[in-house]
Amino acid sequence: MLHKVNRLSSTPKLVLSSIHSAVINNANVNVESESSFQSINPATGLSVGSVSNCGEKETLSAIASAKDCFKMFKGSLHSSRAKLLIDWADLITKNNRKVAELVTLEMGKPFSESLGEVNYATSFLYHFAAHIRSGLVGEMLTPGMAHWRPVNVKQPVGPVVTITPWNFPVAMVTRKAGAAIAAGCSVINAPSEDTPLVSLCLAKLAVEAGFPPGLFNVLPSTIENKQRIGKILCEDPRISALSFTGSTPVGKLLSKQCADTVKRVHLELGGNAPLIVFETADIDRAVAGTMMAKFKNAGQACNAANRILVQKSIYTEFVGKLAEKFVKLKMGNGMEKGVSIGPLVNSKAYKKVSSIVNGSLAVDVTNVDVISGNKDTSIGDDPFYTPVILSCQENNHLPIFHEEIFGPVAAIYSFDTEAEAVEMANNTRYGLQAYIFTKDMAQSWRVSENLECGMVAVNEGAISNANNPFGGWKESGIGREAGHLGIDEFTEDKLICFGL
Ligand SMILES: NC(=O)c1ccc[n+]([C@@H]2O[C@H](COP(=O)([O-])OP(=O)(O)OC[C@H]3O[C@@H](n4cnc5c(N)ncnc54)[C@H](O)[C@@H]3O)[C@@H](O)[C@H]2O)c1
Numbered sequence: 001m002l003h004k005v006n007r008l009s010s011t012p013k014l015v016l017s018s019i020h021s022a023v024i025n026n027a028n029v030n031v032e033s034e035s036s037f038q039s040i041n042p043a044t045g046l047s048v049g050s051v052s053n054c055g056e057k058e059t060l061s062a063i064a065s066a067k068d069c070f071k072m073f074k075g076s077l078h079s080s081r082a083k084l085l086i087d088w089a090d091l092i093t094k095n096n097r098k099v100a101e102l103v104t105l106e107m108g109k110p111f112s113e114s115l116g117e118v119n120y121a122t123s124f125l126y127h128f129a130a131h132i133r134s135g136l137v138g139e140m141l142t143p144g145m146a147h148w149r150p151v152n153v154k155q156p157v158g159p160v161v162t163i164t165p166w167n168f169p170v171a172m173v174t175r176k177a178g179a180a181i182a183a184g185c186s187v188i189n190a191p192s193e194d195t196p197l198v199s200l201c202l203a204k205l206a207v208e209a210g211f212p213p214g215l216f217n218v219l220p221s222t223i224e225n226k227q228r229i230g231k232i233l234c235e236d237p238r239i240s241a242l243s244f245t246g247s248t249p250v251g252k253l254l255s256k257q258c259a260d261t262v263k264r265v266h267l268e269l270g271g272n273a274p275l276i277v278f279e280t281a282d283i284d285r286a287v288a289g290t291m292m293a294k295f296k297n298a299g300q301a302c303n304a305a306n307r308i309l310v311q312k313s314i315y316t317e318f319v320g321k322l323a324e325k326f327v328k329l330k331m332g333n334g335m336e337k338g339v340s341i342g343p344l345v346n347s348k349a350y351k352k353v354s355s356i357v358n359g360s361l362a363v364d365v366t367n368v369d370v371i372s373g374n375k376d377t378s379i380g381d382d383p384f385y386t387p388v389i390l391s392c393q394e395n396n397h398l399p400i401f402h403e404e405i406f407g408p409v410a411a412i413y414s415f416d417t418e419a420e421a422v423e424m425a426n427n428t429r430y431g432l433q434a435y436i437f438t439k440d441m442a443q444s445w446r447v448s449e450n451l452e453c454g455m456v457a458v459n460e461g462a463i464s465n466a467n468n469p470f471g472g473w474k475e476s477g478i479g480r481e482a483g484h485l486g487i488d489e490f491t492e493d494k495l496i497c498f499g500l
């Protein structure tokens with residue numbers, strides 16, 4: 001594993017120079033004040049491009065455009081919505097290497113993972129295209145009077161705002177926009193300040209795919225402007241729904257801002273996933289699943305394994321086998337071949353992970369030990385966080401047990417009984433995903449039922465896909481994305497009762 005990284009060892013092939021404008025009503029809109037900001041490549045510290053820094057004026061203009069578009073688009077044929085989504089997905093696929101390169105340049109994940117994300121992202125567009133072709137018609141209901149004929153119809157909710165994070169900057173946009181557009185809604189996307197160019201690239205391809213003006217607008221901005229933009233979008237009565245993916249504290253704030261207009265709020269928030277390895281498990285399978293669930297995207301996933309709970313009888317064997325795989329990880333610039341761990345997205349993220357690890361060591365250094373890697377996090381070169389496996393004997397008082405790590409830190413705890421494992425797993429305000437490894441069928445069912453979370457992966461390190469719903473319980477969110485449920489976030493039900 002590389003500890004020191006040569007930041008400039010690989011010069012990006014794609015360095016963009018001109019200012020990249022917001023996309024509103026299918027047009028590139030330069031910000032009046034000519035304010036702009038840089039998107040920074042975390043692997044090199046170099047600028048990937050200059051981006052317009054949107055403010056109130058652009059936000060109001062995007063709202064007006066989305067509202068106008070909605071008036072026309074809400075009555076569009078389902079087949080024409082499906083065609084738009086398919087054409088958009090085809091164009092993204094045709095440009096997959098360019099889009100993937102942009103992902104790696106803006107947020108650092110290895111290029112092969114970025115390519116995988118682009119494929120994952122288009123799967124949502126194809127999924128919702130198929131979904132809308134085959135359904136969303138409503139249903140006949142039971143009449144309350146003999147001469148009544150009641151029906152429940154599904155209608156698009158209205159213009160939708162999507163606020164998206166940097167960790168899956170393509171897939172989090174298409175998972176929302178695919179469902180919203182399939183439902184008949186227009187969309188305003190406010191991307192993360194770390195990955196604005198990815199969203200702008202998606203908007204460019206949407207225009208090429210024939211999207212009508214106002215259907216998909218993108219408002220890039222710095223975080224300072226985002227706080228103002230976000231408030232305007234949440235409070236404007238012309239916006240009917242907010243779909244947010246990001247941290248729990250920001251989700252709570254946006255939810256409060258939406259309260260006055262009683263907006264539909266859909267929240268995909270943080271996680272603190274337990275990954276439980278029982279003595280009944282196939283250990284090799286559990287090790288492979290743990291590597292995937294923990295180190296994919298350098299641990300920067302909402303559903304990353306945050307607490308690895310291992311039954312005492314197999315602890316030594318599991319940890320030994322995990323350490324063997326772990327030492328093969330290669331950290332470096334995500335554009336270099338063979339790299340499996342890129343930098344964290346920025347210095348702030350690096351400092352946050354360091355503070356969780358160092359804070360836990362400070363609380364109880366005798367009960368947190370290094371199994372593989374190094375305790376000294378300064379060995380990495382900010383924002384390259386050196387991966388580490390920690391053995392944590394006590395749990396309840398450690399920040400690492402309760403906080404979302406969002407970095408390549410595998411914290412391993414031990415337990416004696418199944419009941420103890422379930423209690424430890426549920427000892428968190430989060431409830432997004434859990435992973436369990438066992439060959440005992442009854443145990444897998446029993447434990448799955450007892451876990452307080454929206455998704456359980458049994459003997460698998462990754463289960464997210466377009467066909468199945470994604471979402472959390474407790475402070476991990478409200479609502480579902482993808483699958484057969486994702487479109488419900490963007491529709492309203494209406495009863496129409498005919499008297500004969
Ligand atoms: N549940 C899921 O599906 C899912 C998926 C991906 C990421 N996440 C979560 O996202 C977090 C990581 O992403 P992040 O660091 O970008 O989170 P974040 O909450 O800091 O930011 C997410 C988005 O919200 C915006 N934002 C931040 N403050 C805002 C404000 N006051 N008003 C309006 N917008 C604001 C950011 O610009 C960004 O676009 C983690 O907690 C992770 O678990 C959840």
Ligand SMILES: N[C@@H](CC=O)C(=O)O
Nearest residue numbers: 167168301302303464
């Ligand atoms: N990893 C997620 C998104 C959250 O980070 C997914 O599986 O879609």
